[in-house]
Amino acid sequence: MKWTEMLRWYSLAALFALFLSCSSDRLDVNIDADPVDLPVLRMEKDLPDQLISLEKANSVNEELLRTYGSLYELFVGKMIREGSVHDPMIGNYLMKRFNSDLLMKEVLPELRTEFSDFDQYEKEIEQALAYCQHYFPDSALPDNIITFFSYFNAHAMVVDNNLCVGLEMYLGKDHTLVEKLPVMDFPKFFKDKMDKRYLVANAIKAWLLENFYACSGEDFLDKIIAAGKIMYLMDAILPQSSAGIKMGYSDQEVEWAKVNEYKVWQYMVEQEMLYSKDEMLEVNWITDGPFTKGLSDDSPARMGIWMGWQMVRDYMNANPDVALHELVSETNSKRILKYYDPKG
Known part of the structure; x- marks a missing residue:
C-alpha cells in the first residue's frame, strides 16, 4: 500500500471511530473511598x-x-x-x-x-x-x-x-x-x-513500567504502542497532570509535538518506519536526547512515545467499552493504529 493510500485509510478509519466514541469521560472517577497509605x-x-x-x-x-x-x-x-x-x-x-x-x-x-x-x-x-x-x-x-x-x-x-x-x-x-x-x-x-x-x-x-509494560512484537509500531499504553495509564492515574509533566516536556516542546503531529506521522509513513525492526529507531525515537533524530533540531526527544500515546488515546476514545486492563492485554498493535487520526 502506498503511503498516501495508508494516510487516507487511517484518516477514514479515525473519522468513523469518531461516531463510535462516547462523550462521557471514562477517566473521571472518584477514589476517595479507597485511600492508599504507604510507609x-x-x-x-x-x-x-x-x-x-x-x-x-x-x-x-x-x-x-x-x-x-x-x-x-x-x-x-x-x-x-x-x-x-x-x-x-x-x-x-x-x-x-x-x-x-x-x-x-x-x-x-x-x-x-x-x-x-x-x-x-x-x-x-x-x-x-x-x-x-x-x-x-x-x-x-x-x-x-x-x-x-x-x-x-x-x-x-x-x-x-x-x-x-x-x-x-x-x-x-x-x-x-x-x-x-x-x-x-x-x-x-x-x-x-x-x-x-x-x-x-x-x-x-x-x-x-515495572508492572504493566509489555511489548507485543519487534516492530517499531509495537514499541511505540507499548510506550503509548503506559502514557495512557498516566492519563488515568495522574488526571490532573499536564502532558508536559507526564512526558517530561517543556511547554514549548508540548506545543511543537501538537503542531507537528501530522507532519511527523507523514514522515513515519514515508520512511516506512511502522513495521521496521531497525533497533536504531528505538534509540532515535524512544530513548531520551536533545531532540528526535530524523526530525528538526527543535523537536523534542522521544517523539515515538508521543505518537504512540496519541494512537492509544484515539483508540480508547473510539472504544469506550474497553477497560484499562483490556488495553494493557491488547497485543494487536494494528487494531489500535486503525483508529488513529493524525490530524486530531
Missing part, C-alpha cells in the same frame, strides 16, 4: 556523614542492609561502586568513601534540607496509586516509598516492590550542585528535567 523510608537521612571506626562502619552496613535490602546493595555495588556489602572488607571501603567523598558530603546535606518535608510528594504518589488500585484492583501496591541518594544514577526505580526516588535528580537545573555536574555526562537536556515538578510523574511512570 515512607528516608535512606538519604540514614546514610552516615562520617564513619569514625571500623566497628561503626560494619554496624552501619548491617543496619542499612536490614532496612533497605536490595536497594542498599545496589547503592553500594553499582552506584558508589564499592563492591559487595557482604565483602569482609566492606567496612574499610565504606569508611574511606563516607569520610572522603566530597560529592556525597555536599549532596546529602542538601537533600536533607531541600526535601526535609516529603509529605506533599507522598500524598500525590499515594493518590496516584489509589487510582491505579481503582483500575487494577488485583495489582499489588508498593511495600514502601523510599527516598535515597542515587549518586546521580536514577530518577526513580522499583526495587523489591519498593518505589524508590533518587532525590538529587530533582534539585533543579539552577542548583549549584547540578550546575557543577560535567556537561559531557549531564547535558543540558538532561539537567532541564532535574526539576521537582517531574518527581511524582517519574515515580509513577517507574511503577507502571
Whole structure:
C-alpha cells in the first residue's frame, strides 16, 4: 500500500471511530473511598556523614542492609561502586568513601534540607496509586516509598516492590550542585528535567513500567504502542497532570509535538518506519536526547512515545467499552493504529 493510500485509510478509519466514541469521560472517577497509605523510608537521612571506626562502619552496613535490602546493595555495588556489602572488607571501603567523598558530603546535606518535608510528594504518589488500585484492583501496591541518594544514577526505580526516588535528580537545573555536574555526562537536556515538578510523574511512570509494560512484537509500531499504553495509564492515574509533566516536556516542546503531529506521522509513513525492526529507531525515537533524530533540531526527544500515546488515546476514545486492563492485554498493535487520526 502506498503511503498516501495508508494516510487516507487511517484518516477514514479515525473519522468513523469518531461516531463510535462516547462523550462521557471514562477517566473521571472518584477514589476517595479507597485511600492508599504507604510507609515512607528516608535512606538519604540514614546514610552516615562520617564513619569514625571500623566497628561503626560494619554496624552501619548491617543496619542499612536490614532496612533497605536490595536497594542498599545496589547503592553500594553499582552506584558508589564499592563492591559487595557482604565483602569482609566492606567496612574499610565504606569508611574511606563516607569520610572522603566530597560529592556525597555536599549532596546529602542538601537533600536533607531541600526535601526535609516529603509529605506533599507522598500524598500525590499515594493518590496516584489509589487510582491505579481503582483500575487494577488485583495489582499489588508498593511495600514502601523510599527516598535515597542515587549518586546521580536514577530518577526513580522499583526495587523489591519498593518505589524508590533518587532525590538529587530533582534539585533543579539552577542548583549549584547540578550546575557543577560535567556537561559531557549531564547535558543540558538532561539537567532541564532535574526539576521537582517531574518527581511524582517519574515515580509513577517507574511503577507502571515495572508492572504493566509489555511489548507485543519487534516492530517499531509495537514499541511505540507499548510506550503509548503506559502514557495512557498516566492519563488515568495522574488526571490532573499536564502532558508536559507526564512526558517530561517543556511547554514549548508540548506545543511543537501538537503542531507537528501530522507532519511527523507523514514522515513515519514515508520512511516506512511502522513495521521496521531497525533497533536504531528505538534509540532515535524512544530513548531520551536533545531532540528526535530524523526530525528538526527543535523537536523534542522521544517523539515515538508521543505518537504512540496519541494512537492509544484515539483508540480508547473510539472504544469506550474497553477497560484499562483490556488495553494493557491488547497485543494487536494494528487494531489500535486503525483508529488513529493524525490530524486530531
